[in-house]
Amino acid sequence: MQAPIYQDLADSVEATVRSGMYAEGDRMPSIRGFSQERGVSISTSVRTFHELERRGVVRAAPRSGYFAVAPDESAELPAAARISAQPMLARGGAEILKLLEASQDPGVMDFATARPAMDMIPDRELQRASRQVWKVDRRRSMALSFPPGIEALRVQVAKRLAKVDCRISPDELIITQGCQAAIALALRLLTEPGDIVAVEAPTHYGILELLEQLGLKALPIPTDPAYGISMNALELACQQWPVKAFIVVPHFSNPLGYCMYDVCKQRIVDVARRYDVAVIEDDVFGELRENHQRPSPVKCWDHEGHVYYCGSVSKTFGSGFRVGWLSVPPDRMQQAREVQYAHTVTVDVHAQLVTAELLKNTNIDRFLNHASAEYNRRTATMARRVEDSFPIGTRISRPRGGYLLWVELSGCDDTASVLDEALSHGVAFAPGGLFTVDQQFKNCLRLNACEFNTRAAEKALFQLARLLS
Template structure:
C-alpha cells in the first residue's frame, strides 16, 4: 500500500468514526503533512483520494470539508443466470440524441458533457496553429491508420500510464464506439458470444446487434464493478469469444475497478485466452494526480484490445477515438476502418495531436474531473431532495453518469414519454440490457449547466416518478 493510501485510510476511518463531523474542515495540507511526517505532495494525494471516495469536498481557497452522509442506498446487483442472449435493439436511442440537440429540452439523456467543461480556448488556439502551419494537409485525408503525429502523441501519453505501445500499434477511429466495433469484427463471427457488464453501454449493444453477436451479461456491482467470479465462470465454459469491460467509470454505473481487480482481470484474460476489449473512455477523468492505470498496462500476452476517445474528456465534436491492436491484426484493423468511414478528419487529428503535445492537458483533466465530481454531487443532492423514498442512487468514482433505481414497479420507457412532453430527457434502464431488464432504472448525465432550469427539471422529473408510483 502506498503512503498516501495509508494516510487516506486513516483519515477515512476517523471520518466514519465521527472524529470529523459532516461539514467540518479538515486540517490543512501543510498541517497534516507535519503532523504525520509525510511530504506535502503525499498529503495532497491522500486528500484527493478521500475526494475520490466521496468522503470530503474541496472548496477553492478554503480547504477540504467532510461531506454529509448519503441518504440513498446504492442500486441493486442484478441476479441473472449466465446465459447468452440475442440483442434486441433499443428504439429510444435516436430519440434521446435528438433531444440532446433540442434547446427546448433539458437533456440528461445523452452522455455528452456540456461544452463549458471542455478546453475550448486551448483547442481553438491549436486549431489555428495547425491550419496556419499545415493548411494543405488539413484539406487532404489521413487514411488509416491515421496521422502519425496523433498516434505518436497517444502512444507517449499511454506510456505514462504503463502501456507498452508503439505508434504503429494505434489506429485512429471515429470515436470509441467505432474502435470497439472494429475490435469485435476482428475477433468474432455472427452467432459468437461476447461477455458484457450488466448493465452495459447501449452503444455497445447496438454494435453487437449489428454484427449478429450474442451478449452474455455479467453482473456488475455498483461498488466493486464486474463480478470476476462470474466472468471466470463464463470463460471456463469456453462460450465467450471475447469480453468488453469499462474499468473506469463504467457506463452506466460509474463504478471503477481497483488496480488489484484490474490485474486479476488481466490474469483471467491471459489464463483463459479470451480477448478483452477495454473501453477506457473515462480513464483520464481522475483527480489523484495521475490518470487511472488501464488493464492494458498488465497485458503481457497481447490479448487486450485497448479503446479510447477524446469525446468525454477534450471535445465531443472532434469524434476521435483510437484502438490498439497486435501487429498480426494491424492491416485488418486499418482495412476495417477504411471500409467503415474511409478516414478520420485530418484537421481534427492534427489539432488534437498539437493540443496533446503543447496544451495544459493534465491541468485540464484534473479540472474536468473536479467539475464532474461537483456536478455528480449536485445531481445526487437534487435526486435525494425530490425523488421518492426508496430511490437508490449510484456513487460514481469518476466520470459524470449517475444510475438510479426507482422503488416499486416502474416502466421508465413510459416515464420517458411523460418526461419528454415536459421538455426533459433521460436514458431509460431497458436501453442498457440486451433483452429485458432494468425497467425501473434510469441513467442521468450530471455534466450539464447547473442552474434554476436544470434543478427545476429534476424536481419535475421527481414529481412524475411520484405520480407514477401513486398510480401503481
C-alpha cells in the first residue's frame, strides 16, 4: 500500500525522534528548513508536521514552531479487533437511548454523542440563507417535497462531489432525513431480514441499531485505528459467508477517526465487484477534512453501481439539521422513491432549500477549513489530557479528522459499569461495548472532543479520569 509522501516523511521523522536524537522539548526544524532539507514543497512540509502533531511526536507552540515530544509521552494506539467467528444480531438500544437522553440534560457535559460544537455552527450563513429562502421561496418552503427531493439541492450536492472527482448525476441522488436515514434506505433496498451485513469493528452504534431494527445480522470486520478495515478479512468474509452488503466509513470514521488510503478504496470496489456485494459508504464526516484536503469517496472508483453513497450536513451545519442524501443506481431509483415515501413521506423542504442556498452562494469551504482545523486542535488537546490523566496503559486513537477519540483502558473490564456514576457526576461518554456485536471493546470508550475548549470540559474530563482509575 503506497502511502502519501507526507506520511513517509512523517514516518522518517518519527523514527528519528523515537531513536532519542531529539530530547523532550527540543526545537524541530522550521517548515522552510525542513522543506529545503528534504527537497519537498512547503505545503508537503506543513502536512508532514501536522501529521507528526496528530501522532503526538511533536507539539506546536504559537509563533514558535514545533518541539519534540518524549517517546514515553506518546500513548500507543488501541488494539485492532479480533476476527469474529460468525455473524450476530445486534443489541443495545436501551443503552443508546440512555446516552441520547443524557445529551439533552444541560447539567451534563456531553462527551457521548457525535455532534458538532454549537460554537462551530455557521450561524450567520444559516441566517442569511434562511432569510433568502423565506424571501424568494416562502410558499414552496412550507409545502411538501416528495422523493427524490428538491432538485436544486441534488444539483448542489452533485457539484460538490464533482470537485473531488466523484461523478454522480443529480438524478441518481435521493434526499433523506440525515445520513442515518440514507443508510437505512440503502439497507431496505439491498437486504431482507436475516441477511448478513459486514461492518467495521468497531463501528458506529447507530449502524448496529439499524441492523437490529431491520432484523439483519452483523459480521464484524477487524479495523485498524491507523489504516482502517482489514481488506484480507473483508475478502475472506465474502468467501465464507453470503454477505449482502458491507458498510464502510472511510473518512475520519466513527469511532476510530482513521482515513482510508485511495488504494484501499479501489480494493473495496474490486472486492464488491468480484463477489457481487453492495457497498454502503457512510461519508458523513468526509467534509471535516485534514489539512484542507477533502478526501475522495470510495464512490469515485465505482463504475458498475456497487457503491451506495451516503452523506449529510448534520456533522457540519448542526446535528438537528436533518438533511442527507443517498446515491442510487438509475434502475433502482423508482423502488428507492417508493420505499422512501413509505417511511418518511417527505423531508423538511425549508431545510432542503436552505442547504441548497448555503452550498450555492456561500464560501462553505472556508467555513469547513476553519471548523476542521479547530476540531483537530480540540481533539489533539483532549488526547493530551487523556494521556496525562487516565490510568497508566491507556491507549488513544490518533484521528486524522472529525472530533472523536477512541480510548482503550488497561485496568477496566467494562466501561459501561462506570456510566451511571459518571452521569451522576455530570459527565457522559459512550461505552465501547456499544460499538460491536461480539463483546469486544468493553474496556474502551468513545469521547467527543468538539467542545473541549472550556474549563468546564477540562474539569469534566478530569472527573471521568478519576472515576475510571
